[in-house]
Amino acid sequence: MRYTTAAAALLGLCAQAHAATATRAGFGQLADGTKVEAVTLTNSAGMSAKIMTLGATLQSLVVPDKAGHKDDVVLGYDTAQEYLSRPDYFGASVGRYANRIAKGKFALDGKTYTLVTNDGPNHLHGGTKGFDKRMWKIDSVSSGTDAKVVLSYVSADGEEGYPGELKVTATYSLNDQNELKLEYRATTSKPTVLNLTNHSYFNLSGNDARDVMGNMVTLHAARFTPVDATLIPTGERKAVSGTVFDFQTAHRVGDRIRDARDQQIRFGRGYDHNFIVDGAAGTLRPAARVEEPVSGRVMEMSVTAPGVQFYTGNFLDGTYFGKGQRAYRQGDAICLEPGVFPDSPNHADFPTSRLNPGQSYVNTIVYKFSTH
Ligand code: GLA
Numbered sequence: 001m002r003y004t005t006a007a008a009a010l011l012g013l014c015a016q017a018h019a020a021t022a023t024r025a026g027f028g029q030l031a032d033g034t035k036v037e038a039v040t041l042t043n044s045a046g047m048s049a050k051i052m053t054l055g056a057t058l059q060s061l062v063v064p065d066k067a068g069h070k071d072d073v074v075l076g077y078d079t080a081q082e083y084l085s086r087p088d089y090f091g092a093s094v095g096r097y098a099n100r101i102a103k104g105k106f107a108l109d110g111k112t113y114t115l116v117t118n119d120g121p122n123h124l125h126g127g128t129k130g131f132d133k134r135m136w137k138i139d140s141v142s143s144g145t146d147a148k149v150v151l152s153y154v155s156a157d158g159e160e161g162y163p164g165e166l167k168v169t170a171t172y173s174l175n176d177q178n179e180l181k182l183e184y185r186a187t188t189s190k191p192t193v194l195n196l197t198n199h200s201y202f203n204l205s206g207n208d209a210r211d212v213m214g215n216m217v218t219l220h221a222a223r224f225t226p227v228d229a230t231l232i233p234t235g236e237r238k239a240v241s242g243t244v245f246d247f248q249t250a251h252r253v254g255d256r257i258r259d260a261r262d263q264q265i266r267f268g269r270g271y272d273h274n275f276i277v278d279g280a281a282g283t284l285r286p287a288a289r290v291e292e293p294v295s296g297r298v299m300e301m302s303v304t305a306p307g308v309q310f311y312t313g314n315f316l317d318g319t320y321f322g323k324g325q326r327a328y329r330q331g332d333a334i335c336l337e338p339g340v341f342p343d344s345p346n347h348a349d350f351p352t353s354r355l356n357p358g359q360s361y362v363n364t365i366v367y368k369f370s371t372h
Contacts, residue, residue: 020044020147020174024138027052027059028080036080037138041147041174046070047369049174054080055132056093056151056170058200060323061180066296066371071206073297075313075333078323084133086320089199092132093170093184094125096155096162097353098197099274099309099342102232106345108163108191108354115161120230125199127160132199136170146181148173157189164190164357178369186361193345193353196363197305201313201333204292204299207324211331212312213254218289219247219310221275225341229267232343233350237276245273250291253312253334269314270331274307274341281306281351284364288336296371304364305338306351338365 020043027038038052038059046064051057061074076090077083083090104115104123115123125132136151148171155166171183184196203212224245225233240246244256244265257270264273279285287303288310301308313333320328344353355361 019144020176021143022141022147022149024141030054030081030084034135036135039138039141039149041149041172041180043147043174043176043178045176045178047174047178047180049172049180051149051151051172052080053136053138053151054083055091055134056136056153057083057132058091058172058198061200063178063204063206063297063369064371065206069206071295072323073202073204073206075201075203075208075322075328087133088315088320089125089132090322091198091200093136093196094199094337095131095168095196096126096160096166096192096194097123097345098125098195098199098337098339100124100230100232102230102343102346104161106193108193108345113161113163122230122232129160131155131168131196139169146173146175162192162194164188164192166192166194168196180367180369182365182367184361184363186355187359188355188357191354191356194355194361195339195344195353196361197337197339198365199335199337201335202290202299203333204290204297205295206297208322208326208328208332210294211329212334213252213257213331214293215253215334216250216291216293217247217253217310217334218250219275219308220278220286220288221308222248222278223276225274225276225307226264227267227273227342231267231272233274233341233347235347235349240275245271245275247275250289254331257312257331271310271312272314274309276307276341277303277305277338284366287338290334290336291372293372298370298372300368300370301336301338302366302368303338304362305340307339307341309335309337309339309342311335311337339363
């Protein structure tokens with residue numbers, strides 16, 4: 001009996017040694033006194049992810065390189081207030097509608113809704129005070145095979161002009177296989193439109209030692225959605241073959257990014273386009289692979305979403321000073337934002353962004369890290 005207990009205790013200890021852990025702590029406060037918290041998920045393979053309650057934001061993501069050195073591979077700020085003072089969606093959970101809605105207008109069941117225009121003539125990333133600038137609640141924190149945090153936010157009917165009360169959760173979990181999984185879920189009280197995503201800016205060199213021009217990128221996408229000069233899709237689904245948008249095999253980001261013979265590169269100032277992920281939306285399938293040749297870090301992304309916005313930090317202009325007072329400049333990061341296509345509410349033939357009462361919205365993203 002005593003032996004069994006001892007063996008059980010030992011087994012328990014071993015399990016614990018390999019378990020991923022979640023710890024909750026304060027993360028300072030905002031200028032108005034609001035207290036911010038953060039949960040750090042740590043696995044036994046050297047990875048950790050810190051998620052803060054402001055914007056359900058991935059504030060840091062520490063990943064070992066091929067020599068085992070651990071570095072933070074996402075852009076952001078050291079303090080919560082800076083995420084509000086100089087917002088650029090660093091690591092944020094974006095909603096209600098990530099990406100653009102043309103002229104801030106859409107119709108649903110015969111009624112026209114008007115949203116703020118905060119990106120030239122268009123609505124961007126949920127408006128003036130989107131989900132990235134809201135305080136999310138920590139619903140649960142758990143350790144085990146996965147270290148996990150569930151955050152939630154209730155968006156009132158009419159918030160930022162969108163219909164329906166929307167109840168949203170963001171679940172981040174980290175396992176010992178170096179997979180960070182992120183799942184957005186939502187339900188609504190009235191028919192509405194939504195597109196929830198995460199807007200992490202990845203720089204796999206760690207601490208932004210280098211820009212991302214030398215990163216090798218593969219996008220599992222045979223087609224993309226070309227845009228007009230204001231970055232609204234024209235409606236076309238264009239084959240990438242023979243264009244600078246063909247990342248079906250690995251290409252250096254920088255090789256074709258300055259090819260201004262392509263009007264789409266001129267419109268985007270580089271890459272800022274939605275790629276249509278191959279395969280069936282709704283099933284988790286490979287969308288992208290990014291490899292940083294010097295550190296050897298590799299990130300593979302799988303998604304359930306129909307599309308992924310590939311954005312190369314084209315608006316970073318050296319006036320954003322991030323973690324460790326580092327100036328962020330154009331091309332310092334890669335964003336891969338899985339979701340429905342931009343401006344879907346105004347394109348009947350795009351995958352739908354509509355959610356009805358009684359339905360559950362799910363958007364799952366898996367970021368898997370390894371070294372090459
Ligand atoms: C998205 C958009 C970009 C830009 C960034 C945030 O990636 O597509 O055009 O607005 O968000 O700066």
